[in-house]
Amino acid sequence: MAENKDKKVLNVPNLRFSEFEGEGEESTIEKQFELYSGNTPSRINKELFNGTINWISSGELKEHYIYSTKERISQEAANNLKLLSVGTFVIAIYGLEAEGVRGTGSITQEPSTISQACMAFTPKGEITNEFLYSWYKKHGHVIGVKYAQGTKQQNLSYDILEKFKISYPNVKEQDKLNLFFSLIDKRISTQNKIIEKLETLIKGIAQNIVRYNKPNVRLSDCLSCSSSTLQESDVSEHGTYPVYGANGVVGYLDNYNTENEAIYIIKDGSGVGSTSYVTGKCSATGTLNILRAKEGYSLQYLYYILKVFNFEPYKTGMAIPHIYFKDYGKAKIFCPSYSKQLQYAKLLSAIDNELSAEQKFLTVLILLKQYLLRQMFI
Missing domain, CATH: 1.10.287 (Helix Hairpins)
Structure with a gap:
């Protein structure tokens, strides 16, 4: 590969295949592509979602290529939408405040329709959709952060996307x-x-x-449960021992509330019931309970059993679900x-x-x- 680290040649990437030389071209999305956003058929008529035609929602644009979709619509529903050809590049344009949505896009491998939360790109110039896919994988996250508009929901629109400049070989x-x-x-x-x-x-x-x-022992007979009063605001970016919260390590402290081995279980919030197995000296925040094995029981074994344990009957609370050891501890498991x-x-x-x-x-x-x-x- 050839390098252009010192930018001696303009409009050329830092790294390229050695057989190519010369500068690339620069254009805009508007000049190179036709943009189209879809719609959602009425869900009142259930027959509209009982068909064979792909209907892409923004949450499905995770892989390079998209084949079949979770929902398929009827021909009647598709008549009010544009049927995209194979090889069309589609991106998510709604809900870009969410980390996992920004910069996502896929190329269709079946004729497909799309929802209004997606934008499709059809080439009309010299840039291929495969090239646009990789270009967007480089720039899409930043585009979502800097240019998406809205208060609660961050969205992109045709007017925003069409203005972006794109360099290409x-x-x-x-x-x-x-x-x-x-x-x-x-x-x-x-x-x-x-x-x-x-x-x-x-x-x-x-x-x-x-x-x-057959279940033969109560969880409360196998495990002891303790809680933590530690808040995420109490932790530091640097320290000797890791501090775990609902989403993994959230910081560090120079002291700890757990040593050897423990199971951390989320006791409230969207991830309620999720477990992690930890060893060594560390700490848990107040959103976690700390479970330890009693004598005669393997904590690792209990951890894997809890990973498939059904916590649904033990959840309380409407807006924010909670689980309490005093409740699910009564359940029997096999040991x-x-x-x-x-x-x-x-x-x-x-x-x-x-x-x-x-x-x-x-x-x-x-x-x-x-x-x-x-x-x-x-």
């Missing part, structure tokens, strides 16, 4: 870039599938333990002999370790792609 160089990044995306997609299979395996083993054995618990825990933790390694490799792939996008696109 000739079609031959675009095609090579498109192939290169599609191969990276395929590897990322494969890695996601590996992770999903490992997660499914762990869940399946734990569910089978529960399904094929075999201590030696058997250790065997199950060893098996499941081995798979979990493999899962962690695969997740770390996925992070490496994503960071590599982000770096290459920054270097190979203007």
Whole structure:
């Protein structure tokens, strides 16, 4: 690959394939693409959503390519929408205040319609949709942060998107870039599938333990529960020991309220009932309860059982759901002999370790792609 780190040539990326040279072109989204936003058929008529035609919602634009959609509409519903051809680039334009929505987009692999929360791009110039996909993967997050409008809900519109300038090389160089990044995306997609299979395996083993054995002991007989008064505002960016909140590590302290091993369980909020297994010296914030194993019980085994435990009957509260150990602690689970618990825990933790390694490799792939996008696109 050739480098242009010193910007000696204008309108050329920092890194490009060595067989290409010369400056690229600059245009606008408006000149290069036709933009279209869809609509939502009336849900009063249920037959409109009982069909075979793809209808894309903004939450489905996670992968490079989108094939089938969660909802399919009838021909009657599609008559009031534009049917997008295969290869159309579609982005999410509503709800960009949410971290996981900004910068998302996919290329259709089936003729599709879209909701009003999406924007479709049809080429009418020299830029391919595959090139636009990668360009948007580089710039989409910043576009969402800086240019989306609205108070509670941050949205993009045609008027905003059409004005963006885009630099691009000739079609031959675009095609090579498109192939290169599609191969990276395929590897990322494969890695996601590996992770999903490992997660499914762990869940399946734990569910089978529960399904094929009769509950024989109350949770309160296996576990003790304590709470924390620590608030996120009490923690620092730097310190000796990590502090966990509902979304993982939220900061650090020079002291701790947990050592050895514990299960942290979210006791209120949207993630209520979610568990994490921790070891060593650390702390939990007040949104978590701290569970420890009583004598004769394996905490790791209990952790995997709790991951498939149904907390729904024990949730209280309308706006903000809560769970209390005094309630779900009365529920019975299956606990075999201590030696058997250790065997199950060893098996499941081995798979979990493999899962962690695969997740770390996925992070490496994503960071590599982000770096290459920054270097190979203007």
